[in-house]
Amino acid sequence: MSSAPSGLAGYDITLGLENDSVATITNATIAEEFGLSLVNISEDNTSMTVRLRGLDFDENIEEGATNISLADVEIEGMATGETALEIQDVTRVDDDSGDSLDLDTTDSGQITVEEAETPTLTIGDATVEEGSTTNADVSMSSAPNGLAGYDITFGLENDSVATITNATIPDEFSYSSVNISEDNTTMTVRLRALDLQENIEEGATNISLADVEVEGVSAGETALEVQDITRVDDDSGDPIDVNTDSGQITVEAADGPGDGNATPNLGIRLDREHVTAGDETAASVVLSEAPEGVAGFNMTLGVDGEEVTIVATSVGDSFDLAVTDTDADAAMIRGLDFNQNVQAGAENVTLATAYVRGAEGADGTAEISITDVNVLESDEAETINATTSNATLEVHNVEPIAYNQLPIDADADGLYEDIDGNGEVNRNDAQIFFREFNSDAIQGYDEYDFNQDGKLSYSDIIALRNYM
Structure with a gap:
């Protein structure tokens, strides 16, 4: 009124x-x-x-x-x-x-x-190599009146491209059954599930029904599709009318070791992509493949930026003779493989490793790169023509929070979960984080934004606890 x-x-x-x-x-x-x-x-x-x-x-x-x-x-x-x-x-x-x-x-x-939207049962696309497996997710767009359960059969359009090897049903369904069968024409998987606890409530959206595991057989494409819907019921016991959307399974040819088809890459691989000031990590020089082995190399590594310095270098274990010359911002490294330890067809060959340290007071990024390749030679005395790729290392200037130990980024994601720096992430870290939450060592540092919402709040303490 x-x-x-x-x-x-x-x-x-x-x-x-x-x-x-x-x-x-x-x-x-x-x-x-x-x-x-x-x-x-x-x-x-x-x-x-x-x-x-x-x-x-x-x-x-x-x-x-x-x-x-x-x-x-x-x-x-x-x-x-x-x-x-x-x-x-x-x-x-x-x-x-x-x-x-x-x-x-x-x-x-x-x-x-308005006309009610018909829920859609969607099978996700997936790509897999020959001989490997991957999962195609099965989901339902909405359940206006909840979802009591389902009984659905899926099949591959072309079994010569891929096969169904397994399927898993989410824990929301208290009862589930997976049956894989193959007749003279096709392979199918029948999935049945019941939500006895009514976890999937009225109005739920983007509901995960299952993950179907497929194995690549030969290069090509095949559809993974719904072949039969025995029933899909809501919480009132009424059938749910659903549309279906098939998934496309793409199988790629597997690269054989040392097949020489791909151009080798000489790249930098970091053990950790984030370090604190004063902390160290390893930057390895890795050759993706060596179709004709590696006889030896002579190259220079460089660091672009004052946030990081090179403190030591070493040559890969496969090389019998090594010479290194290391400065803070560059390192010359040479190695010879007298005993042909790196054989034809070898992959992911570590040629050398530079150990780099975050500079005191640094807070930024540094580019670690291969600045010069004087020699990279195969066992056939041929030059290995390889592309090169760099790596970016982030340095964070965090402070000790407890026991005068620097926090540690436990999984190299830029977040410092190991608050007390003892090498373990456990309940003690969450307690210290809570106790010292308002301290200068925590406030203002994005490294403790564990739920990644752009601010520091008690929700980050909960996110740290959930990480454990």
Whole structure:
């Protein structure tokens, strides 16, 4: 009600729908300001109505009140279309003096019922190499009335490209069954699941139903599709009509070791991509493949940026003769493989390793690169033409929080989960994080934003606990 110049003692109003075939009235709640309330829903041969009565015993709605909430009327859509929800009768609306209020009741509400979206059962695309396995996820876009369970059979369009090897059903389903079978024409997997605990509630979206494991057989493409839907039921036991969207399984040819088809890459691989100031990590020079082995090499590594210095170098274990010359920002490294330890077809060959340290007070990034390759020769005395790739190391200037130990980035993700720096992430780290949360050693450091929401809050303590 727009206003109550003399307060509002109570009301007795009947509302009705213009067209009950489009929607029905299922419930109503009277605003809590009214100490006494009654709701009566009735239906005759022509229409459905709801009678609403409310009394304001405590005079919560005072003289001059505006925009007064009287009730919420719950509507259920029945069929696509529109209908008016209108005031059919005003028995009384009294102010605090007991006088009847004269109301303008011409402002009806328009109820629009849209066509319900049909849930879609989607199989995700997946790519896998020959001889390897991968998972294709199966999900349902929505469950307007919950999901009690399902019984669905999936199959591959072309079993010569890939095969189904396994399937897993999420823990939300208390009971599950997986049956893989193969007849003369196709391989299928039948998945059955029941949500006995009603974990998948009314209105749930993006519901994971299963992961189907497929193995690549030969290079090509095949569809993973729904072959049969025995049933998909909601929490009321009614069947859910679903659309289906097949997934595309792409199988790529596996690269044989040393097949020489790909151009070798000479790259930098970091043990950790993040270090604290004063902390060290290893930067290894790795040759992706050596079709004709490696006889020897002569190269220079460099560091671009003052955040990192080179403190030591070594040559890979496969090389019998090594010479290194190390400065803070560059290292010359040579190695010879007299005994042909690196044989033809070898992959991921570590030629050398530089040990780099975050500079004191540094807070930034440094590029570690192969600045010069004088010699990179195969066992056939041929030059190995390789591309090169660099690596970026981030240095964080964090401070000790407890026991005068620097925190440690436990998994090289830029977040310092090991708060006390003892090499383990456990309950003690969460306790220290909580105790010292407001300290200068924590506040202002993104390295402790464990839930990655752009700010430091107690939610980060919970995120650290969940990480353990």
